[in-house]
Amino acid sequence: MIIxxxxxxxxxxxxxxxxxxxxxxxxxxxxxxxxxxxxxxNSLGKKAVVRCGDSVxxxxxxxxxxxxxxxxxxxxxxxxxxxxxxxxxxxxxRFGGRVKLCIDHHGSNRLYAEKTLLDPTAAAxxxxxxxxxxxxxxxxxxxxxxxxxxxxSTDTGCFRYSNVTPxxxxxxxxxxxxxxxxxxxxxxxxxTKTRTYVALERLALESIKMYLDGRCAFITxxxxxxNASGSDESEVDAIAAIPRQIEGVQVGVxxxxxxxxxxxxxxxxxxxxxxxxICAMMGGGGHPRAAGCTVNGSAETARELVVSYITxxxxx
Amino acid sequence: MIIxxxxxxxxxxxxxxxxxxxxxxxxxxxxxxxxxxxxxxNSLGKKAVVRCGDSVxxxxxxxxxxxxxxxxxxxxxxxxxxxxxxxxxxxxxRFGGRVKLCIDHHGSNRLYAEKTLLDPTAAAxxxxxxxxxxxxxxxxxxxxxxxxxxxxSTDTGCFRYSNVTPxxxxxxxxxxxxxxxxxxxxxxxxxTKTRTYVALERLALESIKMYLDGRCAFITxxxxxxNASGSDESEVDAIAAIPRQIEGVQVGVxxxxxxxxxxxxxxxxxxxxxxxxICAMMGGGGHPRAAGCTVNGSAETARELVVSYITxxxxx
Numbered sequence: 001m002i003i004x005x006x007x008x009x010x011x012x013x014x015x016x017x018x019x020x021x022x023x024x025x026x027x028x029x030x031x032x033x034x035x036x037x038x039x040x041x042n043s044l045g046k047k048a049v050v051r052c053g054d055s056v057x058x059x060x061x062x063x064x065x066x067x068x069x070x071x072x073x074x075x076x077x078x079x080x081x082x083x084x085x086x087x088x089x090x091x092x093x094r095f096g097g098r099v100k101l102c103i104d105h106h107g108s109n110r111l112y113a114e115k116t117l118l119d120p121t122a123a124a125x126x127x128x129x130x131x132x133x134x135x136x137x138x139x140x141x142x143x144x145x146x147x148x149x150x151x152x153s154t155d156t157g158c159f160r161y162s163n164v165t166p167x168x169x170x171x172x173x174x175x176x177x178x179x180x181x182x183x184x185x186x187x188x189x190x191x192t193k194t195r196t197y198v199a200l201e202r203l204a205l206e207s208i209k210m211y212l213d214g215r216c217a218f219i220t221x222x223x224x225x226x227n228a229s230g231s232d233e234s235e236v237d238a239i240a241a242i243p244r245q246i247e248g249v250q251v252g253v254x255x256x257x258x259x260x261x262x263x264x265x266x267x268x269x270x271x272x273x274x275x276x277x278i279c280a281m282m283g284g285g286g287h288p289r290a291a292g293c294t295v296n297g298s299a300e301t302a303r304e305l306v307v308s309y310i311t312x313x314x315x316x
Numbered sequence: 317m318i319i320x321x322x323x324x325x326x327x328x329x330x331x332x333x334x335x336x337x338x339x340x341x342x343x344x345x346x347x348x349x350x351x352x353x354x355x356x357x358n359s360l361g362k363k364a365v366v367r368c369g370d371s372v373x374x375x376x377x378x379x380x381x382x383x384x385x386x387x388x389x390x391x392x393x394x395x396x397x398x399x400x401x402x403x404x405x406x407x408x409x410r411f412g413g414r415v416k417l418c419i420d421h422h423g424s425n426r427l428y429a430e431k432t433l434l435d436p437t438a439a440a441x442x443x444x445x446x447x448x449x450x451x452x453x454x455x456x457x458x459x460x461x462x463x464x465x466x467x468x469s470t471d472t473g474c475f476r477y478s479n480v481t482p483x484x485x486x487x488x489x490x491x492x493x494x495x496x497x498x499x500x501x502x503x504x505x506x507x508t509k510t511r512t513y514v515a516l517e518r519l520a521l522e523s524i525k526m527y528l529d530g531r532c533a534f535i536t537x538x539x540x541x542x543n544a545s546g547s548d549e550s551e552v553d554a555i556a557a558i559p560r561q562i563e564g565v566q567v568g569v570x571x572x573x574x575x576x577x578x579x580x581x582x583x584x585x586x587x588x589x590x591x592x593x594i595c596a597m598m599g600g601g602g603h604p605r606a607a608g609c610t611v612n613g614s615a616e617t618a619r620e621l622v623v624s625y626i627t628x629x630x631x632x
Contacts, residue, residue, distance in 0.1 A: 158474055158476045159485075161502075162498075166489035166490070167489075169485040169488050172475075173482035173483075174482070176480075183478035187586070191476070192563055193561045193562055194562075195563060198521060198562055202522060202524075205518035208518075242514075244507070245508060246511055247510045
């Protein structure tokens, strides 16, 4: 059932002892949501902990503590989790069917929770959490400010993407006034590259191939390149943004080889090109500007296949 | 003479026929200032044109027209120009001593103008221009919104740098509401790389050398690399940000070979390391987090020299 802010506040006010779940492969938004909401509930005298189905990268440590002990309780809240599957396999099995309240900004939310507070106009789920915290009347502490700012910033590419609204920017301004260390946070999130990432990026740039008179740029990352750079799949997301950035490119593709030899394709486009429909033709899916699919074969035949579908789409 | 906003408004209201000058090597902030102020003055029935001592890159065309005809008039305004030298040689000679009003946010402003409206707390000079436009009572049109947003965004690395304040973000929010095409602007300014830049970046990453147990990263760009990539010095600024981004690096150095065989050094640091004092030891200067100098010799001896000064500073 979709509920509104007032009903969500009522649920939080009328209950105690909450288990807040983030999605697996946690990012700044889901952690910011969980830890800010937890701090607000604690400050109102309520018991609450945050848990995550995966380990949390140390760069997020400044936002607070994610509980690693085995905790069980009735009032399960999921934040920024569009689908119970995204809790991770173990957490999905254990908690997936018992989420009482889901707070999310994905239009694609599967409505798996008993109650869902959903705002697809929010650039980050943290926008909804801040509104909740305000409606709860909890103090906006420095930790909450750091958490909310992190969500706003990381889910918008540091306020760069088209999902940014005036509300996003005004909330970020408010959080700076409440003590969010915006410069430190942005440096950690956007200005820090590991040495293995830099090594992988170099190999990725060497692999660039252009197609369709420069309208399509292609990066191919092989298992050999992961080995040579010491990097792994977790660092490919930032590279997937590169091909689309090249002047004149309408479709940017990054193809990474999986350990089983198949290729995972990440496709990015500018306005006017719907890559979700291109990927759908190959059995994948996603959003109009960012989609994916999996293809088989050697790097060369896989590339040829993907380019043929892009050609078909662009020439239609 | 330093003046306040009210005095600047009076100057603009009591005069007509303005020549607005941007700095040479124009960027989004100086052009945003000039074109927004020009549109506001025009809308109040006043004559005004914007001129620049250099040609204006075509990516800024959406902000409006910079006058390329030879225009002469009495009321000369300089925007985002900290020093008359920055007008460019020809414009400095012709207009440098006759600037009536300078509107700027550089604490280092040389106060070369008759009157200077200065706010060093402004992340972008466009913040001051927007306050001026509001005080003038001019309508905040879509063009003005695009101009001001561009200045705010480009002078803050898309709201990433430490100079961002709540005012910056709130003004950006207001400009989006006035029609600024934030997503389009950010794509042009931050998500577009030329093919020659990508080729140069690849060579630059190949050139990375680490020193001092990874506390110093060094990129060297030779004339040969400019030739091989088809790129030139104008594209080095974005590369100069890379060495500092590598995890663990305290001082990032990018050294580019000039046509005369000398090397221009760009140094960047994180908090706690004052690269302006390192560069000063080599006859250069700049800001604590971003400074530069020039060194002679082969690439190898130049690198050794620079590293020796960095070592001296870090071990002090």
